[in-house]
Amino acid sequence: MTGASDIFLRKLLETPSPCGGEDGIARIFTDYLKDVGKVEVDSMYNSYCVLNPDCPVKLMIEAHSDEVGLQVTYISEDGYVYFRRNGCVDGLTLLGRKVVIEGKNGPVAGVIGKKPVHLSGNDESKPVPVEDMWMDIGVSSRKEAEELIRIGAFATVESDPEFMGTKLVSRALDDKIGVFIIAEALRRMAEKNLGIGICACAASQEEVGSRGAVVAANRISPEYAICVDAGFATDFPGMPETKYGVMHLGKGVVINHNCDNNKELAGLLVYVAESEGIPYQNYTNLAPTGGTDTSGIQITGKGVKTALLSIPCRYMHTPVEVCDLRDVESAVELIIKVAEELASK
Numbered sequence: 001m002t003g004a005s006d007i008f009l010r011k012l013l014e015t016p017s018p019c020g021g022e023d024g025i026a027r028i029f030t031d032y033l034k035d036v037g038k039v040e041v042d043s044m045y046n047s048y049c050v051l052n053p054d055c056p057v058k059l060m061i062e063a064h065s066d067e068v069g070l071q072v073t074y075i076s077e078d079g080y081v082y083f084r085r086n087g088c089v090d091g092l093t094l095l096g097r098k099v100v101i102e103g104k105n106g107p108v109a110g111v112i113g114k115k116p117v118h119l120s121g122n123d124e125s126k127p128v129p130v131e132d133m134w135m136d137i138g139v140s141s142r143k144e145a146e147e148l149i150r151i152g153a154f155a156t157v158e159s160d161p162e163f164m165g166t167k168l169v170s171r172a173l174d175d176k177i178g179v180f181i182i183a184e185a186l187r188r189m190a191e192k193n194l195g196i197g198i199c200a201c202a203a204s205q206e207e208v209g210s211r212g213a214v215v216a217a218n219r220i221s222p223e224y225a226i227c228v229d230a231g232f233a234t235d236f237p238g239m240p241e242t243k244y245g246v247m248h249l250g251k252g253v254v255i256n257h258n259c260d261n262n263k264e265l266a267g268l269l270v271y272v273a274e275s276e277g278i279p280y281q282n283y284t285n286l287a288p289t290g291g292t293d294t295s296g297i298q299i300t301g302k303g304v305k306t307a308l309l310s311i312p313c314r315y316m317h318t319p320v321e322v323c324d325l326r327d328v329e330s331a332v333e334l335i336i337k338v339a340e341e342l343a344s345k
Ligand SMILES: [Zn+2]
Pocket: 064, 174, 175, 206, 229, 230
């Protein structure tokens, strides 16, 4: 990774991008790519960068920019802050965590409180429903709290990105790692000038039903779309591979096979990976359709030839998601080589 792309990745991971609040990450994406192609942000905070904007878009490369998080619903008389999930955050990982709340005058620090284990008795083994959790932002009244935050404020669990060898740990690698991949692929493709319209799109609101990607695909009407998202790794305890299939970190980008994946495009991805010696894994999705932006994009307009590339990810929707940078590199390489194939057709 170059210095600039390393800084870009850190910015993506450190900037909260709750579903419905992707404006900050849209600015980071378009700022990084503004010298590469034509950039734009739409009303849903989908952000775009287009190469050869005068041509029809032959290839869309897409990843979702939103992350699961929390949203403030109520502030008690004594200043404690209640919330609901904004996307399917893992409730078991919330207690005792630091959070950052979107404040009226900048980020507000808080913690999700918990009764001392010494006093929990038999309750210790029982999961706490999210609606019974609270944030403590260090104030003692509703009035004080409302000077800092408002009902409806977004919050994210704090988690600094860290490296463990080739592996990267962070919250929201799902799917900021995908956003990083499409930006890197586009940047490198721009240097080759393939002569076709290519659009990289960081789409909003995937975690609440693939809402941004559908608008984006309708807007740019691509012929082909390659989506990149985090996939359920199976190389940790409690993931029987007879049930979940095989997806390992560090073994290469994952090429998916189900109804969301056009046979011709999935076949081309496999062919190119084989012929170029790019590490890859074939994977049959757990369901015949759905679960990523791919299915939404596929049925926009007159239909789009879609494919999903996954980056194996451990501990999805927790603050400690883990991916491997070797899989990131193989995804970038594969996208570029397939774009070259499509450009020659
Ligand atoms: Zn995702």
